[in-house]
Amino acid sequence: MELEINLIQGGPPLYDQIYGHIRDAIRTGELKTGERIPSTRSLASYLNIARSTVTTAYDQLLSEGYIESRPQRGYFVADLAGLDYMPFGRDEEDTSPDTAALPAKGTGEEEHIDFSPRSIDLKFFPFSTWAKLTRSALTNGAAEMFSMGDAQGDLPLRATIARSLLLSRGVHCSPEDIVVGAGNDYLLLLLSRLLGEGRTAGMEYVSYVRASRVLYRAGVDVRPVAIDSRGMSVESLRASGADVAYVMPSHQFPTGIVMPVGRRSELLYWAAEKDRYIIEDDYDSEFRYRGRPIPPMKASDSLGKVIYLGTFSKSIAPAIRVSFMVLPRHLAEVFGREYRVFSSTVSRLDQRVLTAYIGEGYLERSVNRVRKAYRIKHDCLLESLRGLPPGYAIRGADAGLHLIVEEEEPAGPEAASEREREVALLAGKRGVRVYPVSDDLIDSARNLSWLKREVGKLKPAWVLGYAALDEGQIKRGTDIFRECLEEAPARRI
């Protein structure tokens, strides 16, 4: 092939220029799927630059999926069409609710509309503010910032989080109860040690799959629990033998169910009976569009049974890698005595920037602005879904960044997931990606006999996230989704 690369001296770093040239050539179709690209050696010699510069550019292209490496043969342009709907059994990494949407890597012509519930709109990332606060911290912070900080997170950040939790969520806690960490996965790993070995966690049988896998890999036995219209069934939780319940009471993922007060009390009673805990993952509570804000269970945790997990992934961006947990006092004491040996996983620079971001009111203003924008998208989706054929209902709306479309008639566990996949594949072929709820079955619930016994007949349902789409995309995507629902006839049992 002919690859025309004109490097600009004094411009961006050379590897960035090479990366950009090749990426654009692939995007525009100048380089076609399967086409061989030059070896790092020959390109370096052709451009008369260091081979490591070319290697870095290729590494970036590899990691972003533009090219692939075939042993003994070299580098080839990857098949980008593989980026639309991947059927059931997709990559584990994809099950995170805090993956941000990248610009669609289309082949140029076709539109890709991805209703990912794990996306946020990165357009809202407070880029210039973040850069300004970082510069200011780098200028004023001096040496202290590059020394080691507190194991639980630096006190100013914890104090700021405590104040913010009180104001925005009605949670009274002391900075001593807060542990800051680089992401929920890390905090769950740490928590699994803090709670002691031999724990069993109950999770709703459709839930946040990544958390179930993190807990499992952290040595916690994870058992599926039935869910009804009010959230986790406490009866089923008891039957599971779990001593930890993982719930998202403000807006369950994926069903969007808000757990009413009565069920919350039931859960708290269950926890109070023995050495049991509730992990409350309050992952998207910033976004509520109608009705009163829903306080977290932690706000009424007088007995010290609730471990509250909070994140800035949705309200700021996934990649800032800052989450926190609020521990009941006695667990915070155990942490202080025995677990401070785990040094903080968040750099003091990031902590300082975040402290300023929250403390100086930027977060609140940004959340208010973003909430308005998401509300417009949410309302647009609801409006577009009015045209659904009869027999479908919308659940879990009015909060968060996704809702679900559910068939009103049950179809049984096997048939439900088959139908979900059929519709998702049809939509995928037309450039629209919707998410079968059965993708959110936690691993230990994928046992059909359990599902049949505990849950009985299941209703096919699809998760639609809207955060990263604009109104036009939402409308066009919904139209295609509706046509696919009609095209693939629902099987009644």
Add this chain to the structure above:
Amino acid sequence: MELEINLIQGGPPLYDQIYGHIRDAIRTGELKTGERIPSTRSLASYLNIARSTVTTAYDQLLSEGYIESRPQRGYFVADLAGLDYMPFGRDEEDTSPDTAALPAKGTGEEEHIDFSPRSIDLKFFPFSTWAKLTRSALTNGAAEMFSMGDAQGDLPLRATIARSLLLSRGVHCSPEDIVVGAGNDYLLLLLSRLLGEGRTAGMEYVSYVRASRVLYRAGVDVRPVAIDSRGMSVESLRASGADVAYVMPSHQFPTGIVMPVGRRSELLYWAAEKDRYIIEDDYDSEFRYRGRPIPPMKASDSLGKVIYLGTFSKSIAPAIRVSFMVLPRHLAEVFGREYRVFSSTVSRLDQRVLTAYIGEGYLERSVNRVRKAYRIKHDCLLESLRGLPPGYAIRGADAGLHLIVEEEEPAGPEAASEREREVALLAGKRGVRVYPVSDDLIDSARNLSWLKREVGKLKPAWVLGYAALDEGQIKRGTDIFRECLEEAPARRI
């Protein structure tokens, strides 16, 4: 008290100004130990600003130890004299070798000379380069940087680390074998899961205490192993029943012993016999002042038995929170299959900055510069220690950022630690902090009967780190240390 604070409008953030005023008033002695400072409410009302601004300033002062809070009574100036030598049984956090030295918080008059082996000279932190690369990443990185990256760390960073390891340490590895994480503690926690439950780690009985505690809290049984002049005793390791050996063969902490090739082979043979592993913590290999560089065991790990732990804490700064491990291929495959569910704990922004920092040659140039500066300090310390009274030897010099001064006659386990503490306390009273080697006894070795049986007679010894001190401090500190050695008579047994 009268607290004169003139806030500058349009200057640094208000809380920073308040923090600075009070800190300086304490440093200069204007505010004295035990003196009460105004409540947040009254200071806020006096200055006519938001109370939260004052609270943030006080939080920072609290976290840095300038003030303390007494329940129901308010805030008081803390006793800063408490910052010199703390006797045996000090805070766990203090046992980390990657704590950076803060500027001495003296009461103004007295000089504090801290021979901490856990310090680095933050003066060398490449502040402006780091800020420049951060700005450039923030400008060019766009949205991708705020989305989620690869669980093992972004490929460009892993590729850069792999190339750098090959060039600087002779380690051949593929980017797929590397896992990047926010600090060694996190990586050890992750590793403890990856290696499977029921593991027992053998560690030299004086070693990196923090690592022993992290492993213990991660569910790994930690057993003490004897150490001789060539490092970990493989005979004692066998007797311990361990199936993982944690070693620092290039420069053991705290003894500074370099493990010779014969002992390394013995260890590798031990590992090859069964399902056993060696964790090689290569924590300070950048700094070697004489003789040939010592390749890590990982460079000759043909059987896939060595897990290599590397960090940028010493070569850049502890607070950037980036470490990495190189896994044997089969463990990397297990990681890829089962552990990618743990999302990366390092933000993509930090990864990108570090990739540029290494890839564009800054790290190498900086390490070369810093090595020269540390070598001057190292040589100055050796020179100053020539005046030691007879009966003392210097061990573990020529590499790293610390050495030890050891009595040539053994004193038995109990007497050794008593003598060490006596000298350290004497020196502490004169503003010089040296570190008893018995502080580095791992918890499971603090059993005297084990020590007597396995190790027999112990020699009193002190760890002297020099990275954060200037030549004048090294000379003055060494003089005082020598006088204390003479003042406290060695007890012979």
